[in-house]
Amino acid sequence: xxxxxxxxxxxxxxxxxxLCGCSSSGEKAETPGLQARGTVLTTVKPTRQDLTNQIxxxxxxxxxxxxxxxxxxxxxxxxxxxxxxxxxxxRPMWVASVWDDxxxxxxxxxxxxxxxxxxxxxxxxxxxGMPVISARYAGYGIVADIDSAQAYRIAGAVKxxxxxxxxxxxxxxxxxxxxxxxxxxxxxxxPPAPTATPGTAASDAPGPIATGDAPAPGSEPTGLQLxxxxxDEVKLINGASVTLDVVTAKxxxxxVLPVEAVAGIQGKGKVDVxxxxxxxxxxxxxxGLTDGKVVEIRTGLRGDxxxxxxxxxxxxxxxxxxxxxxxxx
Numbered sequence: 001x002x003x004x005x006x007x008x009x010x011x012x013x014x015x016x017x018x019l020c021g022c023s024s025s026g027e028k029a030e031t032p033g034l035q036a037r038g039t040v041l042t043t044v045k046p047t048r049q050d051l052t053n054q055i056x057x058x059x060x061x062x063x064x065x066x067x068x069x070x071x072x073x074x075x076x077x078x079x080x081x082x083x084x085x086x087x088x089x090x091r092p093m094w095v096a097s098v099w100d101d102x103x104x105x106x107x108x109x110x111x112x113x114x115x116x117x118x119x120x121x122x123x124x125x126x127x128x129g130m131p132v133i134s135a136r137y138a139g140y141g142i143v144a145d146i147d148s149a150q151a152y153r154i155a156g157a158v159k160x161x162x163x164x165x166x167x168x169x170x171x172x173x174x175x176x177x178x179x180x181x182x183x184x185x186x187x188x189x190x191p192p193a194p195t196a197t198p199g200t201a202a203s204d205a206p207g208p209i210a211t212g213d214a215p216a217p218g219s220e221p222t223g224l225q226l227x228x229x230x231x232d233e234v235k236l237i238n239g240a241s242v243t244l245d246v247v248t249a250k251x252x253x254x255x256v257l258p259v260e261a262v263a264g265i266q267g268k269g270k271v272d273v274x275x276x277x278x279x280x281x282x283x284x285x286x287x288g289l290t291d292g293k294v295v296e297i298r299t300g301l302r303g304d305x306x307x308x309x310x311x312x313x314x315x316x317x318x319x320x321x322x323x324x325x326x327x328x329x
Contacts, residue, residue: 042308042309043274043306043307043308043309044257044258044261044306044307044309045304045305045306045307046255046256046257046297046301046303046304046305046307047255047256048253048254048255048256048303049253049254049256049294050250050251050252050253050254051250051251051254051256051289051290051291051294051296052247052249052250052251052289052291053153053247053248053249053250053289053290053291054245054246054247054248054291055150055153055154055245055246055248056243056244056245056246057144057145057146057150057226057243057244057246058144058145058241058242058243058244059142059143059144059145059163059226059241059242059243059244060142060143060144060239060240060241060242061140061141061142061165061236061237061238061239061240061242062140062141062142062143062238063139063140063141063238064136064137064138064139064141065136065137065141065142065143065177065227066116066134066135066136066137066183066186066219066220066222066227067113067134067135067136067137067177067178067179067227068119068131068133068134068135068178068179068181068183068222069095069107069108069109069131069132069133069134069135069178069179070128070129070130070131070132070178070179070181071098071107071126071127071128071129071130071132072098072105072106072107072128073098073100073105073128074098074100074125074126074127074128075098075099075100075101075105075125075126076098076099076123076124076125076126077096077097077098077120077122077123077124077125077126077132078096078097078098078099078104078122078123079095079096079118079122080094080095080096080097082095082115084115084188085114085115086114087114088111088112088113088114088138089109089110089111089112089113089114090111091111092108092109092110092111093108093109093115094106094107094108095107095108095109095115095133096118096132096133098126098132107132107133109133109135110135110177112137112138112139113135113136113137113138113177114135114136114138115133115135115136115188116133116134116135116136116186116218116219117133117134117185117186117187117188117218117219118132118133118134118186118187118188118189119131119132119133119134119183119184119186120132129179129181131178131179131181131183131184133186134183134186134219135177135178136219137177137227137229139229140229140230140236140238141177141227141228141229142163142174142227142228142229142230142236142242142244143225143226143227144225144226144242144244145223145224145225146180146223146224146225146226147224148224151180151224153248153290153292154180154226154246154248158176158180158226158246158247158248159247159248159249159250160173160246160247161173161174161175161176161226161228161244161245161246161247162174162244162245163228163230163242163243163244163245164242164243164245165234165236165240165241165242166240166241166242166243168235168237168240169234169235170234170242171245172230172231172234173231174228174229174230174244175228175229176226176227176228177227177228177229178227180224180225180226181224182221182222182223182224182225183219183221183222184221185218185219185220185221186218186219187218188217188218226244226246228244249289250289251288251289251296254288254289254296254297254298255296255297255298255301255303256294256295256296256297257271257294257295257297257307258293258294258295258309259290259292259293259294259295260309260310260311261307261308261309261310261311262285262287262295262297262311263311263312263313264287267286267287268284268285268286268287269284269285269286269287269295270282270283270284270285270311270312271283271285271297271300271301271307271308271311271312272307272308272311272312273301273305273306273307273308274305274306274307274308280308280312282312283300283301284300285297285298285299285300285301286298286299286300
Protein backbone atom coordinates (compact mmCIF):
# COMPACT_ATOMS: atom_id res chain seq x y z
CA UNK A 1 0.00 0.00 0.00
CA UNK A 2 2.74 2.44 0.92
CA UNK A 3 4.45 1.73 -2.38
CA UNK A 4 1.19 2.24 -4.27
CA UNK A 5 0.53 5.56 -2.54
CA UNK A 6 4.08 6.66 -3.17
CA UNK A 7 3.72 5.79 -6.87
CA UNK A 8 0.48 7.78 -7.21
CA UNK A 9 2.06 10.71 -5.37
CA UNK A 10 5.02 10.64 -7.74
CA UNK A 11 2.72 10.67 -10.77
CA UNK A 12 0.78 13.64 -9.38
CA UNK A 13 3.99 15.56 -8.69
CA UNK A 14 5.28 14.88 -12.19
CA UNK A 15 2.01 16.10 -13.76
CA UNK A 16 2.16 19.27 -11.66
CA UNK A 17 5.70 19.89 -12.79
CA UNK A 18 4.62 19.59 -16.42
CA LEU A 19 1.77 22.04 -15.89
CA CYS A 20 4.05 24.48 -14.14
CA GLY A 21 6.56 24.20 -16.94
CA CYS A 22 3.89 25.02 -19.53
CA SER A 23 2.65 27.99 -17.59
CA SER A 24 6.14 29.34 -17.12
CA SER A 25 6.98 28.97 -20.78
CA GLY A 26 3.76 30.78 -21.78
CA GLU A 27 4.52 33.70 -19.52
CA LYS A 28 7.96 34.17 -21.08
CA ALA A 29 6.62 34.35 -24.73
CA GLU A 30 6.96 37.88 -26.11
CA THR A 31 4.86 39.77 -28.72
CA PRO A 32 6.95 40.65 -31.82
CA GLY A 33 8.11 44.25 -31.41
CA LEU A 34 7.77 47.20 -33.88
CA GLN A 35 10.67 48.36 -35.99
CA ALA A 36 12.87 51.06 -34.50
CA ARG A 37 11.77 54.60 -35.21
CA GLY A 38 13.20 55.88 -38.54
CA THR A 39 13.65 52.42 -40.07
CA VAL A 40 12.94 52.46 -43.81
CA LEU A 41 10.19 49.99 -44.74
CA THR A 42 9.41 50.95 -48.38
CA THR A 43 12.05 51.50 -51.04
CA VAL A 44 12.30 51.72 -54.81
CA LYS A 45 15.03 51.58 -57.46
CA PRO A 46 15.32 54.20 -60.24
CA THR A 47 14.24 52.94 -63.66
CA ARG A 48 14.50 54.18 -67.24
CA GLN A 49 11.52 54.86 -69.51
CA ASP A 50 10.14 57.16 -72.19
CA LEU A 51 8.34 60.11 -70.62
CA THR A 52 5.73 62.53 -71.94
CA ASN A 53 4.56 65.57 -70.02
CA GLN A 54 0.87 65.37 -70.94
CA ILE A 55 -2.04 67.15 -69.26
CA UNK A 56 -5.79 67.17 -69.83
CA UNK A 57 -7.60 70.51 -69.42
CA UNK A 58 -11.27 71.48 -69.47
CA UNK A 59 -11.98 74.51 -71.66
CA UNK A 60 -14.76 76.45 -73.38
CA UNK A 61 -15.24 78.14 -76.72
CA UNK A 62 -14.95 81.92 -76.20
CA UNK A 63 -15.41 84.93 -78.49
CA UNK A 64 -12.43 87.31 -78.71
CA UNK A 65 -10.34 85.76 -75.91
CA UNK A 66 -7.51 87.76 -74.30
CA UNK A 67 -3.97 86.34 -74.12
CA UNK A 68 -0.59 87.64 -73.00
CA UNK A 69 2.64 88.37 -74.91
CA UNK A 70 5.89 88.08 -72.94
CA UNK A 71 9.24 89.86 -72.96
CA UNK A 72 11.74 87.93 -75.14
CA UNK A 73 14.78 88.87 -73.00
CA UNK A 74 15.76 90.72 -69.83
CA UNK A 75 16.01 94.46 -70.33
CA UNK A 76 14.15 97.78 -70.43
CA UNK A 77 10.66 97.81 -71.91
CA UNK A 78 9.77 100.62 -74.34
CA UNK A 79 6.32 100.72 -75.92
CA UNK A 80 5.57 101.78 -79.48
CA UNK A 81 2.87 104.47 -79.76
CA UNK A 82 -0.07 102.58 -81.21
CA UNK A 83 -3.56 104.03 -81.44
CA UNK A 84 -6.43 101.81 -80.26
CA UNK A 85 -8.15 99.92 -83.04
CA UNK A 86 -10.95 97.41 -83.48
CA UNK A 87 -9.41 96.06 -86.66
CA UNK A 88 -7.35 92.87 -86.37
CA UNK A 89 -3.78 92.97 -87.57
CA UNK A 90 -3.31 91.44 -91.01
CA ARG A 91 0.29 90.53 -90.15
CA PRO A 92 2.36 90.47 -86.94
CA MET A 93 2.35 94.01 -85.49
CA TRP A 94 5.24 95.58 -83.58
CA VAL A 95 3.98 97.03 -80.28
CA ALA A 96 7.06 97.29 -78.03
CA SER A 97 10.77 96.61 -77.72
CA VAL A 98 12.94 95.27 -74.93
CA TRP A 99 16.39 96.85 -74.93
CA ASP A 100 19.22 94.62 -73.74
CA ASP A 101 22.76 96.07 -73.76
CA UNK A 102 21.78 98.58 -76.43
CA UNK A 103 20.13 95.98 -78.65
CA UNK A 104 16.34 96.16 -79.13
CA UNK A 105 14.25 92.98 -79.33
CA UNK A 106 10.79 93.39 -80.80
CA UNK A 107 7.56 92.42 -79.06
CA UNK A 108 4.78 91.70 -81.57
CA UNK A 109 1.16 90.66 -81.41
CA UNK A 110 0.29 87.91 -83.91
CA UNK A 111 -1.80 88.13 -87.05
CA UNK A 112 -5.59 88.20 -86.53
CA UNK A 113 -5.31 89.84 -83.11
CA UNK A 114 -5.86 93.32 -81.64
CA UNK A 115 -3.76 95.23 -79.11
CA UNK A 116 -5.70 95.02 -75.84
CA UNK A 117 -3.45 96.75 -73.31
CA UNK A 118 -0.09 97.49 -71.75
CA UNK A 119 0.64 95.32 -68.71
CA UNK A 120 3.71 97.23 -67.45
CA UNK A 121 4.75 100.86 -67.20
CA UNK A 122 6.83 102.25 -70.04
CA UNK A 123 10.59 102.08 -69.35
CA UNK A 124 10.09 99.28 -66.81
CA UNK A 125 12.81 96.70 -66.21
CA UNK A 126 11.48 93.29 -67.24
CA UNK A 127 12.72 89.72 -67.30
CA UNK A 128 12.41 87.16 -70.08
CA GLY A 129 9.02 85.44 -69.99
CA MET A 130 7.24 88.25 -68.11
CA PRO A 131 3.87 89.25 -69.67
CA VAL A 132 4.12 92.81 -71.01
CA ILE A 133 1.29 93.09 -73.56
CA SER A 134 -2.26 91.78 -73.70
CA ALA A 135 -3.83 91.00 -77.07
CA ARG A 136 -7.35 90.02 -78.09
CA TYR A 137 -7.88 87.33 -80.71
CA ALA A 138 -10.45 88.42 -83.29
CA GLY A 139 -12.92 85.56 -83.48
CA TYR A 140 -13.54 82.24 -81.76
CA GLY A 141 -10.90 80.80 -79.46
CA ILE A 142 -10.75 78.09 -76.81
CA VAL A 143 -9.87 79.03 -73.23
CA ALA A 144 -8.93 76.52 -70.50
CA ASP A 145 -8.34 77.53 -66.89
CA ILE A 146 -5.22 76.14 -65.21
CA ASP A 147 -4.79 75.55 -61.47
CA SER A 148 -1.50 76.22 -59.70
CA ALA A 149 -0.68 72.50 -59.43
CA GLN A 150 -0.72 72.24 -63.24
CA ALA A 151 1.02 75.55 -63.93
CA TYR A 152 4.58 74.30 -63.42
CA ARG A 153 3.96 71.27 -65.64
CA ILE A 154 2.85 73.58 -68.48
CA ALA A 155 5.41 76.31 -67.77
CA GLY A 156 7.70 75.07 -70.56
CA ALA A 157 6.93 75.62 -74.20
CA VAL A 158 3.70 73.91 -75.26
CA LYS A 159 4.58 71.39 -77.97
CA UNK A 160 1.14 70.28 -79.12
CA UNK A 161 -2.49 70.87 -78.13
CA UNK A 162 -5.36 68.69 -79.36
CA UNK A 163 -9.00 69.55 -78.75
CA UNK A 164 -12.22 67.58 -78.60
CA UNK A 165 -15.55 69.41 -78.37
CA UNK A 166 -18.06 67.59 -76.18
CA UNK A 167 -20.56 65.90 -78.50
CA UNK A 168 -19.02 67.86 -81.35
CA UNK A 169 -16.04 68.02 -83.73
CA UNK A 170 -12.63 66.58 -82.90
CA UNK A 171 -10.02 65.68 -82.21
CA UNK A 172 -8.25 68.58 -83.92
CA UNK A 173 -5.00 70.49 -83.60
CA UNK A 174 -5.36 73.68 -81.53
CA UNK A 175 -2.74 76.43 -81.99
CA UNK A 176 -1.63 77.93 -78.66
CA UNK A 177 -1.55 81.73 -78.31
CA UNK A 178 0.69 83.69 -75.96
CA UNK A 179 1.59 82.65 -72.43
CA UNK A 180 -0.22 80.71 -69.71
CA UNK A 181 0.68 83.25 -67.00
CA UNK A 182 -2.07 85.19 -65.22
CA UNK A 183 -2.38 88.73 -66.57
CA UNK A 184 -2.95 92.02 -64.74
CA UNK A 185 -5.39 94.54 -66.17
CA UNK A 186 -4.13 96.01 -69.45
CA UNK A 187 -4.27 99.75 -70.05
CA UNK A 188 -4.39 101.86 -73.20
CA UNK A 189 -2.85 105.33 -72.66
CA UNK A 190 -4.89 108.33 -73.66
CA PRO A 191 -3.59 110.17 -76.75
CA PRO A 192 -1.71 113.38 -75.89
CA ALA A 193 -3.94 116.44 -75.48
CA PRO A 194 -3.70 118.98 -78.34
CA THR A 195 -1.77 122.15 -77.61
CA ALA A 196 -2.98 125.57 -78.74
CA THR A 197 -0.71 127.68 -80.90
CA PRO A 198 -0.14 131.32 -79.93
CA GLY A 199 -3.15 133.45 -80.83
CA THR A 200 -5.42 130.44 -81.21
CA ALA A 201 -8.05 129.44 -78.67
CA ALA A 202 -7.67 126.01 -77.18
CA SER A 203 -11.10 125.04 -78.49
CA ASP A 204 -9.93 125.84 -82.03
CA ALA A 205 -6.79 123.71 -81.77
CA PRO A 206 -6.76 120.65 -84.04
CA GLY A 207 -7.65 117.40 -82.26
CA PRO A 208 -6.23 113.93 -82.83
CA ILE A 209 -6.86 112.43 -86.23
CA ALA A 210 -10.06 110.40 -86.17
CA THR A 211 -9.64 106.68 -86.91
CA GLY A 212 -13.32 105.72 -86.89
CA ASP A 213 -12.75 103.52 -83.82
CA ALA A 214 -13.96 104.20 -80.28
CA PRO A 215 -11.20 104.36 -77.65
CA ALA A 216 -10.36 100.89 -76.31
CA PRO A 217 -11.00 100.42 -72.57
CA GLY A 218 -8.04 98.09 -72.06
CA SER A 219 -8.21 94.45 -70.98
CA GLU A 220 -9.52 92.79 -67.83
CA PRO A 221 -7.18 90.76 -65.58
CA THR A 222 -7.14 87.01 -66.14
CA GLY A 223 -6.21 83.93 -64.16
CA LEU A 224 -3.87 81.20 -65.30
CA GLN A 225 -5.22 80.01 -68.62
CA LEU A 226 -4.32 78.44 -71.93
CA UNK A 227 -5.74 80.04 -75.10
CA UNK A 228 -5.68 78.26 -78.45
CA UNK A 229 -7.40 78.48 -81.84
CA UNK A 230 -8.99 75.68 -83.88
CA UNK A 231 -8.63 75.19 -87.65
CA ASP A 232 -11.04 77.19 -89.81
CA GLU A 233 -12.98 74.10 -90.84
CA VAL A 234 -13.93 73.24 -87.23
CA LYS A 235 -17.34 74.67 -86.37
CA LEU A 236 -17.28 76.41 -82.98
CA ILE A 237 -20.23 77.49 -80.83
CA ASN A 238 -19.68 80.07 -78.08
CA GLY A 239 -19.76 78.41 -74.65
CA ALA A 240 -19.34 74.83 -75.89
CA SER A 241 -17.23 72.59 -73.63
CA VAL A 242 -13.88 71.38 -74.93
CA THR A 243 -11.32 68.91 -73.61
CA LEU A 244 -7.72 69.87 -74.40
CA ASP A 245 -4.87 67.35 -74.43
CA VAL A 246 -1.64 69.31 -73.89
CA VAL A 247 1.87 67.93 -74.48
CA THR A 248 4.72 70.19 -73.34
CA ALA A 249 7.73 67.91 -73.73
CA LYS A 250 8.91 64.39 -74.50
CA UNK A 251 12.03 62.47 -73.45
CA UNK A 252 13.39 59.03 -74.29
CA UNK A 253 14.89 56.46 -71.88
CA UNK A 254 15.31 58.87 -68.98
CA UNK A 255 15.98 57.97 -65.33
CA VAL A 256 12.78 58.26 -63.28
CA LEU A 257 11.44 57.81 -59.75
CA PRO A 258 7.87 57.76 -58.41
CA VAL A 259 6.78 61.26 -57.40
CA GLU A 260 6.21 59.98 -53.84
CA ALA A 261 9.96 59.43 -53.51
CA VAL A 262 10.91 62.99 -54.45
CA ALA A 263 10.67 66.33 -52.64
CA GLY A 264 10.07 69.06 -55.21
CA ILE A 265 8.35 69.02 -58.60
CA GLN A 266 10.52 71.24 -60.82
CA GLY A 267 14.17 72.14 -61.02
CA LYS A 268 15.97 71.24 -57.79
CA GLY A 269 14.73 68.40 -55.58
CA LYS A 270 15.80 65.97 -52.89
CA VAL A 271 15.61 62.21 -52.36
CA ASP A 272 16.57 59.89 -49.48
CA VAL A 273 19.15 57.25 -50.45
CA UNK A 274 18.97 54.13 -48.24
CA UNK A 275 22.24 52.54 -47.19
CA UNK A 276 22.98 48.88 -46.42
CA UNK A 277 22.29 49.56 -42.74
CA UNK A 278 18.80 50.87 -43.72
CA UNK A 279 19.63 54.46 -42.77
CA UNK A 280 18.65 57.45 -44.92
CA UNK A 281 20.92 60.00 -46.52
CA UNK A 282 19.28 62.99 -48.22
CA UNK A 283 20.89 63.98 -51.53
CA UNK A 284 20.18 66.78 -53.99
CA UNK A 285 18.88 65.94 -57.47
CA UNK A 286 17.95 67.89 -60.58
CA UNK A 287 14.40 67.20 -61.77
CA GLY A 288 13.01 67.22 -65.28
CA LEU A 289 9.75 66.09 -66.83
CA THR A 290 6.89 64.52 -64.91
CA ASP A 291 3.68 62.82 -65.97
CA GLY A 292 2.18 63.05 -62.48
CA LYS A 293 3.22 59.49 -61.59
CA VAL A 294 6.98 59.54 -62.10
CA VAL A 295 9.50 62.37 -62.37
CA GLU A 296 12.71 62.54 -64.40
CA ILE A 297 15.99 62.59 -62.42
CA ARG A 298 18.49 64.46 -64.59
CA THR A 299 21.46 64.60 -62.21
CA GLY A 300 22.32 63.50 -58.67
CA LEU A 301 21.85 59.71 -58.97
CA ARG A 302 23.78 56.97 -60.79
CA GLY A 303 20.68 54.79 -61.17
CA ASP A 304 21.61 51.84 -58.93
CA UNK A 305 20.70 53.43 -55.59
CA UNK A 306 17.90 52.32 -53.26
CA UNK A 307 15.52 55.22 -52.61
CA UNK A 308 13.13 55.59 -49.66
CA UNK A 309 9.40 56.19 -50.00
CA UNK A 310 8.11 58.67 -48.95
CA UNK A 311 10.77 61.19 -49.85
CA UNK A 312 12.26 63.77 -47.48
CA UNK A 313 10.28 66.71 -46.14
CA UNK A 314 11.25 70.12 -47.50
CA UNK A 315 12.13 72.63 -44.74
CA UNK A 316 9.39 75.08 -43.83
CA UNK A 317 10.14 78.64 -44.96
CA UNK A 318 10.61 81.16 -42.16
CA UNK A 319 7.95 83.89 -41.85
CA UNK A 320 8.45 86.52 -44.50
CA UNK A 321 10.62 84.29 -46.70
CA UNK A 322 9.63 83.16 -50.16
CA UNK A 323 9.76 79.38 -50.51
CA UNK A 324 10.51 77.52 -53.70
CA UNK A 325 7.50 76.15 -55.56
CA UNK A 326 6.86 72.46 -55.20
CA UNK A 327 6.58 69.98 -52.42
CA UNK A 328 6.67 66.30 -51.79
CA UNK A 329 5.60 64.50 -54.93
